[in-house]
Every structure is written in structure tokens, then in C-alpha cells.
Amino acid sequence: MPADIALRAKGTTWKVSLTTEHPLVRWGFIALALGYLTLFLFIPLVAVFAEALKNGLSGYVVSFMDEDALAAIRLTLLAASLAVPLNTAFGIAIAWAVSKFEFVGKQVLITIIDIPLAVSPVIAGLIYVLLFGLQGWLGPWLSEHDIKIIFALPGIVLATLFVTVPFVARELIPFMQSQGREEEEAAITLGASGWQTFIRVTLPNIKWSLLYGVILCNARAMGEFGAVSVVSGHIRGLTNTMPLHVEILYNEYNAVAAFAVASLLTLLAIVTLAAKSIVEHKYVSVEAAEEPLKTH
């Protein structure tokens, strides 16, 4: 809709613009935003790939031939492949409980889910060290039974789990609450069991929202540095994830290798963002198409 309006008074006509600012102001803001993004996002992004490819493609490839680099990649994938499904299951369960049932303490529960977002990841890591570390509460018992959690895979997975708890749940809860429970009730009156209702009615309705949550959860799981750094112990080839490996390489002045691994994480981020915007697009258009269902 054109926002320009012509006002006529005392024989004069003014063209008054109601919603669009003066062109100078408009372009000023756009330039500012673009400049800011270039300086703080685009240049660093390009720098990552430029540094990684400084010694040519072969130098880049060689960086990944390193045993430790491969181990870090494997470990990151392994931790994410454990943490993401667990938090997805948890997120669905809690969103289902919160949106389809009434119970005491619901608001408290919703608030608790957000704790990992409010707590510094380093603190999250420390909690596990205090719990499972040698000097920790359960440390003596664990070492007696020869169970290693801190400075080993379980600790890394636990730390990753902790920081990624909210992503799926937070995405699903408002969406499922807005959908109400009428469709589930309809399914049950038609004779469907709880499981059939979930698989045939609830899951198809939440799939885009769920996928969106999973993508965000995965991005965070692979990129987590702070919490994992505390519990990992930085044992090369064993307990180093990709972000930790990048730090080590960099500290050893091995810039090309550091940036090569970093570029992999960056690529992952770009792929994630692309996937996210595709899902978001789907999700929004599905929601828009559903709107008349509610209002009619």
C-alpha cells in the first residue's frame, strides 16, 4: 500500500510521506548496517577461508590428514549424535506434557528449562567436575568402580547435553500450546491410542517446528566450547572436540591447520543457517495456511 498522502490546504499541495523516512536517512541506516556486518561478520568469515587456503588446496587437505584433527571431528560428531537425539526426545516429551496437560508447577518447569541459557557454559562444565571429578562428590565412588566421566567421552556428552537442553523444548512449547489439544482429542474419540495419536496427529503437526529446534540444537552441540573445555582435559586425539582442537592448533602457531578446522565449523554453520531458513520458510508458510482454520 502506498504510504504517501497528498494534503491540500489553502491551495497548496504537500506530498507528505507517512512511513518512509528521508532518503538520506534511509540510505544512511542501510550503509551503517552493511558496514557493521562487513566489518564484524563478513570480513572474519572470509578471513577464515583465506587463512585456511593460504597454502593452497593441498595445504588445506593436508590439515585434515592429521590423526588428531580426524579424531576431533569424529568426537564432535559422536557427541552431537548422542546429545541431539536425547535432547530432541526430552524436548518433545516436555513440550507434550506442558501443552497437553495441566499440572502443578508447570510454570516452574518451563523456567527451569531455560537455566542452561542463563548459566555461563564454563559454570556448566564446572558443575560436572564438582560432581564427577576426582575430588568431586561422586569422584571416589566412580574411581573405585573404574568409571571415567570427567576428561572422557561421558563428560563431554554430559556438558553438551546440558548446554543444549532448551533448544528443542523452547521451540516446541509455544508452538504446541498455540495448537491446543482439540486434534488430539478428536483422534482419541475416533479410537486412536496415545501412541497412534502422537505418531499420526501430533508429530506431523509439529514437524517443521521440531526440525527447526533440532537444527539449532545441533549447531550449538557442535560449536560448544566453554562447558566442553572444562570437562575435556584437552587430551589430543582422545578428548578434543573440533572447537578445542582449533584452539590448540592456534596456540601452537599452526594457523593454516587451525583455520582449516575452523572453516569446517564455519561451513557447518552456513549449512545450518541455510537449512534453518529453508525450514523457517516452510514453517511460516504452513502456519500462514493454517491461520484460517482457527479464525473461521
Next chain:
Amino acid sequence: MSIRVDHITKRFGTFTVLNDVSLDVPSGELIALLGPSGCGKTTLLRILAGLEQPDQGRIVLNDVEVTDRHISERHVGFVFQHYALFRHMTVADNVAFGLKVLPRAQRPSAERIHKKVHELLALVQLQAMANRYPTQLSGGQRQRVALARALAVEPKLLLLDEPFGALDAKVRKELRRWLRRLHDELHITSILVTHDQEEALEASDRVVVMHQGQIEQIGTPDEVYEQPATPFVYHFLGDVNVFHGRIPHDRSAQEHPNGEFALPEDLEDEHEVTFVRPHDLELSRHRTNTSQLEASVRYVLTAGSRVRVELLAVHSSQTIEVELTKERYRELELRQGDVVFVHPRQLQVFRVPSS
């Protein structure tokens, strides 16, 4: 399926939604639960379906107590106000849902399901829409899909929760006639929850009028409209004029069997309330009887099939609504400010318990 609702009470927190409600519905009847929002009619329907549990009382379906039975054991079809269609499924898949989730042993073959779905879509006149999604249908079409979906599992009892509440007036009228015809064809015991008195009176065999968690009156549409049992029913079913005060004994209906009885004007005595429908009031230009009420014409509304006249009683300054036929209106030649004389053809007096 016959239904017996036996002393059902339901509370949400401290609020009593249903207070000791009992109701019997014989097999094959179409019953309307009528009442304003918050009267407990939807809660009663959900308790019948098994979607809510009562705090006290029993539900008996076909002489079997089902109070603690799961929804799936009750064989009810439920139609929701906002359709509750599965939005990611086509119309045909929506209708087939109840058959597809049956245990393998009872599930019909794919061809049988396909055939049944098309029969049902034919019944609700939506064969052409089989492959559409719910969002591509109008509100009235969606509700017909919801009805076909509920009928697919061959319920013994059909529960309809304000099924036409979200539709516009014209479609609502069409659909309730269509529902009535459908019921006459299928004879499934049905309960229709509605706050629309016209809908209740037109579609049902019997009307159950509810108010504040209790049943006010049960009767045929004629009974509840012509002989309302309580002031609330009188108010709720159609427009009404309310006159407070006692009718002098010598001017009461018994003394004037020809319908020449009076309206109370004595506001001292609040223990008696007289109800008169606007179309049961007669107007005349001249006083023919001492008991007639003198009033002046305030507004005349001529739009519609009947003429509505708003009067102001001269002594009590009470507003009185009168409905006239067009012919009578032309005879009277009413203008704003004219003085007229009012007398009722029919009225009902209720005693109000003194507070």
C-alpha cells in the same frame, strides 16, 4: 443408545460447573442442550464422551455404567466447535482416520476403507473435495467433513459441541436443517450443545435448558417455548417483557377469561413477576377496558417481516416491546409519540421467593 446421566457433579477448582445434574435420553432421540456460555452444557457433553471425569455421579450408556471407562470403549462420535480436523491430512484421510487406527484384526481392507470414505463423503455431499486439505474448505464444508469423520466409526452416540457456532447465520441455518434430515435418516442418538435458541428449537426432539450448572427445564421445543417452567427459560427463549408487581386480584386472568386481563403496574409488591412475549401484546388506539396499560410510542422498527414497536408506559416509565404484523401496524397507523393502550393476550406469572 440410551443415555442416563445420574446425579453428575463437576467442579473446576472452587467453581461448580455441574451441580447434581440428572438426565435421561431414550435411544434414537436428538436432544439439544441449550444455555448461555458457562452454564455447563459443554462440560456435560465432554463428560459423556469421556473427555472429562465427573467428581460425582454416574454415566450409564445402554444400561451399562461407563463412568470410569475410557473414551475408546464408549463408541461415541464427537464433533468439535472448531472442527478439529487433522490439518496435514486430506479430507479423505481425515474421514478414514477412525478406520485406519483400528486394531489389525478389526481393520477393514484398504478397498473397504476407500469405499466407506466415499459413501460418507457422498452422505455429506463432499465427494468432489476428497483430495483437498481442510484449509481449502469453507467453514461449513469443514464441519461436514468432521461429521463424516465422526460417523465413520459407526458411533452409537453422536455428540455435537456447538457444531455450527463458528459459522455465519445463513450456513448455520442450512446445516441445522441438514443435520435434522440426516438424523431422521440415521437415527443415531444425538446430543447437540448450543447457545442458539433457534437452533435448539428447530433441530431437536427435546430441549434441555441449562443455567448455572443445573437443568431448568426439559421438554419438546413447543413445551419449553410455550410453557417455560422458570423465569430464566422465559428470558432465554425469545424476547420477553417483564412486569414486576402484583396483578390486582379482581383484574387477574381468572376474572377476565376473554383475555381482557391486566398488566401489573403496582411496583410495591416485588414478589410477583409477569412475563409477556412481545407478540402476545395487543395494542389499541382507544381505551376499551379499564385494565389496559397506557403507553406512548417511542420507536417503530419496520425492517423485517414483523414490526417492532417500543413503548414507554405512562405511569411506570417502563419500556415495553411489542411485535405486530405488518397488517396490524398499517391499521393502527402508529407514529412516534402516539398514545396507545396495551393488553396481553397471554402471560405467565412467576412467584419470586422473598429475599
